[in-house]
Amino acid sequence: MSNEEMLAKVDHTLLKPYATWADIRQICEDAIAYHTATICIPPSYIGRIREAYGDQVTICTVIGFPLGYQVTEVKVAEAKKALEDGASEIDMVINIGDAKGGRFDAVTEEIRALKKAVGDHVLKVIIETCYLTEEEKIELCHCVTEAGADFIKTSTGFGSAGANLEDVKLLRANVGPQVKVKAAGGIRSIADMEDFINAGADRLGTSSAIQLIKGENSSGY
Template sequence: MSNLPTVAEVAQMIDHSLLRPELALDDVLAGCDLAAEYAVASVCVKPADVEAAVERLAGTGVLVGTVVGFPHGSATARVKAAEARAALSEGARELDMVLNIGRLRGGQDDVVLDDIRAVVEAAPGAVVKVIFENAYLTDAEKIRACRLSEQAGAGYVKTSTGFAPSGATLADVRLMRANVTDRVRVKAAGGVRTLDVLLEMTAAGASRFGATTTAAMLDELAARRAGRGIRGSCA
């Protein structure tokens, strides 16, 4: 079991996702409590839930993140920047923004660059993660998105929202890791529901994960490290 990361190490790779549209505020607060219990890196909540999450997680060390231009990326750069400023004013410290997918596919790289840069500049001190929504992109488009995100000053490139036809894949994680410098990290989201998938994607180059099965994955890791192997129990 010594080759496995510790539970604390993996917990600090997880953004506990609370983005489903049907979640009531009580559901979000319960998710915040779970995030605090497991000491994950952050929660990622809907913009309307930021203030409540910040209050709930005060003093726990768990950061609050939210989304910008979610889930389709089609808002204007001005609107996305306003979303970013509002989120920071309410206590968010990490922002997962969806780039303008249609403009990227249309070859309008200058528009995509300005779109990402508007959020980065509106959020000094915050971590900005750029969501590509890879289900809709070719590999060449993903590579361009990597380079534009880094040029704009983003801290992470991210595979997916979790709301498209498919989510993170090992091939995409490897491609994205290969096309940004060490300054930019890779976040995998969408379908990261088991410990084995998380560990495989870590080996492929991801260092942060959007997850809803946080407790199951971390409990399984604890069990494996204790020698009570229960592989596949959180599938």
């Protein structure tokens, strides 16, 4: 797979709490130059990015991040505001406590409420695999599929571990055919990127992809 093909699957990500506008601008400039799928940034920067860059970048942002325990009404309001400000893709965190408590119907209903709010825009559902058993991961695949979300996503990058190949394969095998898989957290090499894509990831969430590509070939791709 070419570097261009890999970067077209990357959500170029900066979600650190101390990210400055200068940092965000660099993310945007890199995404434009290297043609990533999106930039994934904090919701507080959406409006400034849209004003500065217009349609040059596709904006992804996070909702209920990073712990997921906000009430559904707050997540819905966050999502609506993000779209109003100019986001095109929403990555929401489930209520992990509900999943651990076996309240999968509640998880499904919350995802469904977010998808209703998002409409034709892309909704990715972060399940934070590092906290889950295999059985819980499979149940959440069913929740995401039933609720009509567009992606299931492994991780926030703020948990105790990020994506691994076994989880990507498990999610790919258990979501419906219309649901895609996003791997995020711990992607640190071009080989990692290729491995996750080959395992079934349709999108990668990483802050390091462009840096890795630059290191491989300073002239660009």
